[in-house]
Amino acid sequence: MKKSLVIIMMLMLLSGCIEDNIIDDILMAEAEGYDYIGNNQVIGTITTPNYAQGGVSGSGGGGLPATASMMSSATTVTYDGRSLAENLQPKGQKKIKVGKLRIMLFNEALLKHGFEKTIHFRNQDPEVGRDMYLAMVDGSTKDLLTATYQTAIPISRYVYDLIFQNQQQNFPKNNLSTFLYSYYGRYADPMMPIIKREKDHIVLTGIMFFKHDKYAGRINGQQKAFIFKTLVENFKFGFYDYTFQQNEHAVLENVSSSRQYVVKNGNSATPDIFATIRITGYVRQGSPLLKTKDYNSTIKRGMEKDLEKQIKKMVAGFQKSGIDPIELGQIVRSYTRHFDGASWSDRYPNARFHVKTKINIVETGVSQPR
Amino acid sequence: MKQFRINETHQVSPVYALFIIKGMQVGVSVFSFQRIVSRDSEQDAWIPVMVMGLSTLVIMWIMLRLLKNEQAYGMPDLFAMHRRFFGPWIGNLFSAVIIAYEFCIVIIFMRAYIELLQMWVFPRLPVLSFTAIFCLIVWYIVMGGFRTITGTFLLSFIYLLPLFLVNSFSVTEAHFNNLLPLFDHSPAELARSFIKLSPCYLGFESLLFFYPFLKRPQQAEKWCYYGLLTSLSVYVTTTVLGTVYFSQGELQTLIWPLLDFWKSIHFPLFDRFEYIGIVYWLTVLIPNISMGVWIVSRGIKQSAPVIKQKYALVPVLLLLILICVVMKERSQIDWLNTTVSRVGLCIIYIYIPFLLFWQWILKKKEGMTHEKELSHHHDADAAQRLHRR
Known part of the structure; x- marks a missing residue:
């Protein structure tokens, strides 16, 4: 019995062989930025949160900040697709x-060059979660990551929160998981949000679209983002600003938006795609010119027409440049028996896209206009 | 006749058949089978999964019939059956093959889990110390007897329930039209997926070994079927999850799709779910390996009664450690996995029905000899009567 006890104790000692990662003893990279400088070289920047503790007043020794002296960002030049964390170890x-x-x-130049290697590496590496955000930066990512802003929280969380809250509203849902879904998916192209530094703010300016792994176009502003979002997902929050005449607006805040697709002749040279978009919402901000009954006639119909026009224009633009961020290819595939996938890229620009929007204005605010 | 029955103190209630069968079927392959199964049949992958699950019900019926008939002749398990059907020499040879097969399954389980741990959680995990500690646990459980093993199966069933609730996180990001168009693949493509699927459902043939340990086997039958249906539902939901959460192109790039799905879940307290999930999966591995090792050591004892089970157990575990340490590459595990699953496929779909057929033939033959004996007896009686007269 004693002998076996000794053996058991010795076996327990073996378990100490695995390396540990104690949170105080590592630097957790929370943001990575890539700036393309030509010739397959990138400037890579990482930032790590700097848990600066304020000195505790009243305690002896002046309450020295515990980890304030930790580094918060580092930069290196390397080939694209290289793990920045490994490459930056000498600076860590x-x-x-x-x-x-x-x-x-990523900056625009890198996305125009193509970042297949980086994405492949992200998919291969088990260390990183899939709910992180990818974004394009107008300007330099290094500037954006190392600048100081109004907020004191780390830049990584600032950008994360910014993108997160906007994706709850006008911007379509997009993170690494959905990016990989459409990047590797057949008949689909990925997208990502665009952010920009404006002095001591960061602004979400639009959405950019890819053709496979290369930059292929963008839309700006939350209006366009709303229109795009109605096509790609069902959602509950968002707002659409409708200008019914010069300088006169009505803003639809949507309670729910749902989309429905029907496809006919999916294997023909010109497939017909019928989209129906139903939006239910409030108007809380309307022009003083409008009466309650106007909302259910002119405004509603005007909004429907306007949305349809904009959607058609947007989809025609996608078809012209041969990109498919709405994943119309997936939709056609799912509605077509024995889908002819090989010729889809040739047929996609000729597909006929029909859209019908149905807007239901439920309430028009708490005051009775005139 | 007394050695044909297991002492009731070592037997378990009929309901435990559910936990054991579900536990044996749902293993490490849950993480990886979606990619393999949807390679040929894409969005229709759930069909072969469903069909195979339903076919296991038929095999279960055959097995139960086989074991029930066998009760009249001796111990109703596969090793005793082999000896009765084919004589001691050939019977023991067959038993040796089955033992080797079961042992290979144990190795695959162990090795696949270690690979998972090394890939996702601890890249520098020393195989030797992990398997050594693990085998110590297994040794302890198997020494505790069959009831202890069943207990670990029950625990793992309970522990796993919350893990499968996590699947509901996929609903918000699911693309349900990925499942359309339904039935868009040829039977040949579905059949190819069906064959590749085989490692998933294997494991329920362990009933052939633990059947004598079930109290009131008549009542246990329905729990066996429920066990199969539970794992059927697990596999079908996981397949559907893989299809709606990933696009087909992406799914083909992922070796462990379920873990990649877990990677995108986070809770306020822990940022990454897959670390919890993988380590949690140890509770599945412990009963599985214990059962496998128990079958192997019991098989050795049954085939060569000189060796006691507890003495057979130690070399089995040592061999397990040795092989796990020696096997280093993914390609080796893959090769062993494919080979063993092909063998398993043959065992459940060809060998088990064959055994039932053989049993029926033996019974017929026996009946005939019995009749002959009877008629012979009859003749003798008549002769005697004649003689007396």
Whole structure:
């Protein structure tokens, strides 16, 4: 019995062989930025949160900040697709780990060059979660990541929160998981949001679209983003600003938006795609010119027409440049028996897209206009 | 006749058949089978999964019939059956093959889990110390007897329930039109998926070994079917999840799709779910390996009664450790996995029905000899009567 006890104790000792990652002893990279500088070289920037504690007043020794001296960002030049954390180890005060990466930013030049290697690496690496955000930066990612802003929280969380809250509203849902879904998916092209630094703010300016892994176009502003979002997902919050005449607006805040597709002749040279978009919403901000009954006649119909026009224009633009961020190809495939996938890329620009919007204005605010 | 029955103190209630069968079927392959099964049949992958699940019900019926008939002749398990059907020499040879097969399954389980741990959680995990500690646990459980093993199966069933609730997180990001158009693949493509699927459902043939340990086997029958249906539902939902959550192109790039899905879940307290999930999966592995090792050691004892089960157990575990340490590459595990699953497929779809057929033939033959004996007896009686007269 004693002998077996000794053996058991010795076996327990073996378990100490695995390396540990104690949170105080590592630097957790939370944001990565890539700036393309030509010739397959990138400037890579990482930032790590800097848990600066304020000195505790009244305590002896002046309450020295505990970790304020930790580094907060580092930059290197490397080939594209290289793991930044590994490449930056020589600059790391402590071991740099990417397990908690929240955002990855790319500048326009890199996306125009194509970033297949980076995406492949992200899909291959088990260390990073899939609910992080990818975003394009207008300007330099290094500037954006190392600048100081009004908020004191780390830049990674600032950008994360910014994108997160906007994706609850006018911007379509997009994170690494959905990006990979459409990147590797057949008959679909991915997209990502665009952010920009404006002095001490960060602004979400639009959405950019890919053709496979290369930049292929963008839309700006939350109006366009709303229109795009109605096509790609069902959602509950968002607002649409309708200008019914010069300088006169009515804003629809939507309570729910749902889309429905029907496809006919999916294997013909010109497939017909019928989209029906139903939006239910409030108007809380309307022009003083409008009466209650106007909302259910002119405004409603005007909005429907306007949305249809804009949607058609947007889809025609996508078809012209041969990109498919709405994943119309997936929709046609799911409605067509023995779908002819090989010729889809040739047929996609000729597909006939029909859209019908149905807007239901439920309430018009708490005051009775005139 | 007394050695034909297991002492009631070592037997378990009929309901435990559910936990054991479900536990044996749902293993590490849950993480990886979606990619393999949808390679040929894409969005229709759930069809072969469903068909195979339903076919296991038929095989279960055959097995139960086989074991029930066998009760009249001796111990109703596969090793005793082999000896009765084919004589001691050939019978033991067959038993040896089955033992080797079961042992390979144990190795695959162990090795696949270690690979998972090394890939996702601890890249520098030393295989030797992990398997050594693990085998110590297994040794302890198997020494506790069959009831202890069943207990771990029950625990793992309970522990796993919350893990499958996590699947509901996929609903918000699901693309349900990925499942359309239904039935868009040829039977040949579905059949190819069906064959690749085989490692998933294997494991329920362990009933052939633990059947004598079930109290009131008549009542246990329905729990066996319920066990199969539970794992059927697990596999079908996981397949559907893989199809609606990933696009087909993406799914083909992922070796462990379920873990990639877990990777996108986070809770306020823990940022990444797959670390919890993988380590949690140890509770599935423990009963599985214990059962496998129990079958192997019991098989050795049954085939060569000189060796006691507890003495057979130690070399089995040592061999397990050795092989796990020696096997290093993914390609080796893959090769072993495919080979063993093909063998398993043959065992459940060809060998088990064959056994039932053989049993029926033996019974017929026996009946005939019995009749002959009877008629012979009859003749003798008549002769005697004649003689007396």
